[in-house]
Amino acid sequence: MHATFPQFTQFDPIAGRIEGAPLLERRLSDLRGYFVDQAAYATALAQTDSLLYTVANVEPAQGEGALHYGISCIMPGRVGDEYYMTKGHYHAWRPASEYYIGIRGTGILLLEDEESGECWSTPLIANSGAYVPGHAAHRTVNTGTEPLIFLGIYPYNAGHDYGAIVERNFRHVVVQVEGKPTILPRADYHARRR
Numbered sequence: 001m002h003a004t005f006p007q008f009t010q011f012d013p014i015a016g017r018i019e020g021a022p023l024l025e026r027r028l029s030d031l032r033g034y035f036v037d038q039a040a041y042a043t044a045l046a047q048t049d050s051l052l053y054t055v056a057n058v059e060p061a062q063g064e065g066a067l068h069y070g071i072s073c074i075m076p077g078r079v080g081d082e083y084y085m086t087k088g089h090y091h092a093w094r095p096a097s098e099y100y101i102g103i104r105g106t107g108i109l110l111l112e113d114e115e116s117g118e119c120w121s122t123p124l125i126a127n128s129g130a131y132v133p134g135h136a137a138h139r140t141v142n143t144g145t146e147p148l149i150f151l152g153i154y155p156y157n158a159g160h161d162y163g164a165i166v167e168r169n170f171r172h173v174v175v176q177v178e179g180k181p182t183i184l185p186r187a188d189y190h191a192r193r194r
């Protein structure tokens with residue numbers, strides 16, 4: 001059977017694009033309520049609605065066993081102390097796992113298991129991979145000074161569930177402390193600033 005999806009794909013590893021794939025842009029205004037420092041968010045948004053990240057997904061294949069994939073590019077920057085990041089999501093179909101492959105830049109992948117509440121993180125850097133198991137919320141953070149570009153590969157029926165993140169956010173924040181990327185429990189970040 002001839003496949004109806006592209007069998008050969010070239011990525012732009014500098015711009016984080018896939019030719020022919022629709023480009024989704026996420027700006028500061030799309031992430032209202034996501035950043036820990038609300039005053040810093042309001043100040044930044046009053047200045048300019050900065051581009052935080054782009055996603056170019058290729059999602060033509062359907063049916064059992066099919067894969068979708070995409071390339072993401074997160075800009076370098078911070079809102080207050082917190083580094084630019086993705087919204088983060090669960091998969092609508094919770095058992096779906098995902099594999100990330102770092103192409104450019106330096107970042108951190110935050111993970112959180114829905115049932116146990118367990119939180120962990122992995123580096124996301126060029127020429128490395130990170131496994132996102134099913135039932136885990138995942139958010140990617142650019143802790144470097146250049147764009148963070150990575151591929152994500154996932155089952156066609158994974159879907160995105162943002163609702164739980166909007167409600168509860170992640171338990172940890174990735175912030176700059178004394179010039180260094182630091183992962184802190186959200187509550188500890190607030191306590192430090194009091």
Ligand code: M6P
Pocket residue numbers: 055070071072086087088089098138139150151152160
């Ligand atoms: C990765 C993949 C995509 C996801 C993107 C942005 O590339 O996991 O499926 O859309 O990151 O993350 P989010 O959807 O959480 O904004």
Ligand code: ZN
Pocket residue numbers: 089090091098138154
């Ligand atoms: Zn995902």
